[in-house]
Amino acid sequence: MRRSIATVSVPGNLREKLEAIAAAGFDGIEIFEQDFIAEAGSPAEIGAMIRDHGLGIEIFQPFRDFEGLVGARRVKAFDRAERKFDLMQQLGTDLVLVCSSVASDAIGGIDRAADDFRELGERAAKRGLRVGYEALAWGRHVNDHRDAWEVVRRADHPNVGLILDSFHTLGRKLDPETIRRVPGDRIFFVQLADAPLIEMDLLYWSRHFRNMPGEGDLDVTAFMRAVMATGYRGPVSLEIFNDQFRGGRPETVARDGHRSLVHLLDRVRREEPGVEVGLPPIPDRIAATGIEFIEFATSAAESGDLTRQLAALGFARTGRHRTKSVELWQQGKIRIVVNTETSGFAHSAYVTHGTGICDIGIGVSDAAATMERARALGANPFHQPVGPGETDIPAIRGVGGSVMHFIDDSADLAGVWEREFVAEADTGSGAGGGDAGLTRIDHLGETMAYDEMLSWALFYTSIFDLVKSPMVDVADPDGLVRSQAIEAPEGALRLTLNGAETHRTFAGRFLADSFNSAVQHTAFACDDILATSTALTGIGFAPLPIPSNYYDDLAARFDLDPGLLARLRAGQIMYDRDAGGEFFQLYSQPTPGGLFFEIVERRGTYAGYGAPNAPFRIAAQKRLVRPKGIPKS
Ligand SMILES: O=C(O)c1ccc(O)c(O)c1
Ligand SMILES: [Mg+2]
Structure with missing residues (x-):
């Protein structure tokens, strides 16, 4: 499935958005009209710029307040649509998102809306374009995907299809299972967003608090499972309106978006067997078995304060690294590494941040599988040269540029302590040792x-x-x-x-x-x-x-x-x-x-x-x- 993200989801100007979106691994974008209008180039130039980033334009959106109008207002709505069709052809996209009307003069009625969409479909077809209809949760007459589907079904035109958006369905607490009844080939586009559960006005919630699937409290996985069960295999696209993201870094927002999508699609294929989500196989979420060690970066001058505190907590120095200025302190199953090297990662962490924890060792069932999953989710692998006799423990970058190592119970990894450290018991110079339980x-x-x-x-x-x-x-x-x-x-x-x-x-x-x-x-x-x-x-x-x-x-x-x-x-x-x-x-x-x-x-x-x-x-x-x-x- 093509992985897409709406330009509105990512901060920056259009070029910055596109760079971040392409770098994160997306296949395409939803071009938001606002982002397009703000840009200086012609529609054709902007279309070319998007494609030059290796991205497809999956859809143009939104087209508002179209259906249910009468008289001159209706004529005008079709004129507006024709102008946007011109624009879409210049940009190079064939699909437009029409969101359900909020106009005060729009008249309700499924058949009236269906007639409007049949005519719009006819006009779109003449140009080889398609129209998708999305129920906004706060739409005036249509605010439920089941009603939007009924409009599309009755419009009965091959160029008119349904657009689903997890926020509008789940935010209104509509049962996502109802999606399973829609034929997959009648769904033209699928948008995903999560949100924290906060009681507030739907429109305000949607425009300010959406977040990436998995970041909020909505069951986006259940929504996506239902979508996949229909046979839909078109693009899946993140449409995130979030004040915090607007002030964030484009690279971070795009990377998190891609991570959330890979994670979601992986969940869906595990929970809805038989669906093909178009992701290479990756190991399932990793069972962490505990914290194998924490490592303090410090200096010879400052390490005394730290180790005195460790001793006062009942830790004993149990080992010294064979070749490095690194000590091991232990109590119970706890291992604390104190690193006073004057080169390497721990030293640079100390120089930049002072004495602190620079490295966390996580116990896992399978360290290689952990690396594979972390990589597929866009985590940054960490490497530093290992000396002779040292173990190359798999690692990624974590919070604040720290490092997270993965240790499983293979002899190679679990044996690192015995291999790399000389036990203090053998030298008789241990410090601390008043075990506090x-x-x-x-x-x-x-x-x-x-x-x-x-x-x-x-x-x-x-x-x-x-x-x-x-x-x-x-x-x-x-x-x-x-x-x-x-x-x-x-x-x-x-x-x-x-x-x-x-x-x-x-x-x-x-x-x-x-x-x-x-x-x-x-x-x-x-x-x-x-x-x-x-x-x-x-x-x-x-x-x-x-x-x-x-x-x-x-x-x-x-x-x-x-x-x-x-x-x-x-x-x-x-x-x-x-x-x-x-x-x-x-x-x-x-x-x-x-x-x-x-x-x-x-x-x-x-x-x-x-x-x-x-x-x-x-x-x-x-x-x-x-x-x-x-x-x-
Ligand atoms: O907030 C809106 O108006 C809006 C517009 C387009 C969408 O696809 C949507 O989900 C919300
Ligand atoms: Mg939407």
Whole structure:
């Protein structure tokens, strides 16, 4: 199937749009009249420019307020159509999108509209053109794809067909299964868009909040399955009106669009067996098995602060790299790599962003398959020269230019630690070692600009078998931070994406200080937070101080055993509860750069991340990092 995108979906001038669209891998475009009118060249020149980018013009759109008019208004509508037919012939496209009328003087009636379309089809046929009819969700008389189909069916003209748009169908909560009844050869074009579920006026929602399939809450996959089941094999096109995308980068928006389309078509062929979507086979979404390691980029001068904090968290240095200035710190199943090399990727990450997490190792079922899927979805593979005896671990670029390595349980990859590191036990020079009962990485919190959240959520959920939880608002004293959790079934991999809109928030300050989106916090799991808290106190861990008011409020909100409450208060441990269980959180003090660690215990099936505690945790962090408050400019 031809993969297409409407020019309105991508920011920039027409040339910038086309370059980004072509580079992302699309076959064609929907030329939006606005984008065409704004351009300086003649229609023929613009058509040639589009084709010079290797793109087909799949459709010209929109043609508005055509059907249901009478008298001079009707004559005028046909005249307007003829002018646009001229234009289409000069541009070099044979299909026009007519969206259902919103004109106040349009008269309803399926047969009246069908007559109009039969005549329009006749006129189009004389020029070898075709007309497609789309029901806008807010159309005056036609606002349901079933009615638009009935108009097309009764028009009964080979040059008149139906146009489907997932937004108009799903946004009005129409059952997409009804599409299965339409003959595939009567569908001329299919537009796709997703949207977040927000109660608001349909037109406003459509024109400002659409997003790429998979980025929102609509079941675009069910819609597309129904379309494919009709036998339709024409173009599939993204038609995204989104304020945020309009201010984004053309390359990013186009790349995300293509990624979403590949991901969607791959889902459709798996869930609707027997349909041919015209994509080369790719591995299914990858099951992530956990976080195999995180790697800090730092320097010899700064690494001491970091490793002291690791030791105070109960980590022990267990190995040194055979040839590089790289240490391995471990506790439970957690591996932390501390890299103080003075060349290579980690060093450049350190130089640009300061001490921070530059690399995440994800455990996967099959690393080669992960690379294949990531590549097909437009991810950028990462390579750096490997020294003698070093393992070339497959990797791609992730958030903020960081690296994501993939480790499966093949001997080659899983054996990297034994092969490349000399165990400290053999040298007798280990540091740390006061185990505090941390078992694994519960989650990583990535901080990014709010504008990037949809993009990275799509990145993760298209490559891996992960699901998004609803977005939550976190109140920082100086602004809002939005948080979105992405999780593997059973919680094998959990990530939170935290989107900051202003640099005055704790997250926003981290972004500004490190010039980067990156992991800001690492949350470790333990089995017994009270025991861990006691052990940590014994090895010199300094928790984030939580105000006494917080514990008084806990006592008021929950029926907590007074003994437990006293232990929480003494240990600076935060508490939350949901229908499935309980949650305990203990925070480290942040580094001057804003990085921090969290220790959690999940009891029962508690599914969240302690969002109700976040405002108090953030206020406490800000008190430490900037005791005099953050300047208001
Ligand atoms: O918002 C609109 O007017 C509009 C125009 C054309 C479309 O295809 C559409 O889905 C919406
Ligand atoms: Mg549309």
